């Protein structure tokens with residue numbers, strides 16, 4: 083992210099959704115719709131956050147945390163802001179909130195071609211636990227990853 087400014091991380095609100103949807107649509111072949119994000123904003127076990135720079139949404143993460151298991155449902159950073167630490171900040175926030183809610187494991191799935199995302203998750207200590215063949219609409223495989231989050235790294 084902009085090296086002169088640290089992005090602020092705060093809960094996502096409905097007012098963020100125009101900006102969130104622009105990032106979502108330019109990041110994924112089958113993007114989430116507004117209703118998905120609205121659900122995350124209101125669902126009791128969902129904790130969506132945005133990263134904001136100069137009042138502008140630069141990225142977001144959707145976390146679900148229920149009993150001992152947390153899941154990353156969606157994460158993206160605007161293309162022009164990638165590689166500047168925003169993804170890591172969003173994941174750090176999700177990990178902190180999941181721990182606070184009592185989760186012991188964080189799980190996620192990622193496209194096999196998602197090198198940046200896989201790099202980010204590996205850097206955070208996630209390990210591959212399996213492959214789901216032909217999982218995505220394009221028949222691409224999903225890589226399943228997990229991290230024990232009971233204790234801080």
Ligand SMILES: CC(C)(COP(=O)(O)OP(=O)(O)OC[C@H]1O[C@@H](n2cnc3c(N)ncnc32)[C@H](O)[C@@H]1OP(=O)(O)O)[C@@H](O)C(=O)NCCC(=O)NCCS
Pocket residue numbers: 083109110156157158159160163164165166167168169170171191192193196197198199200201202203205
């Ligand atoms: C994945 C994504 C959120 C990462 O966000 P980001 O802000 O660019 O990531 P950061 O700058 O915080 O990078 C953190 C770490 O991730 C890894 N990483 C980031 N980009 C990478 C790349 N292109 N290749 C390999 N590793 C990468 C590195 O370990 C990096 O740490 P370092 O900078 O100290 O080397 C972003 O690339 C994105 O939005 N991608 C499209 C959407 C997507 O694939 N979402 C994941 C769905 S599961």
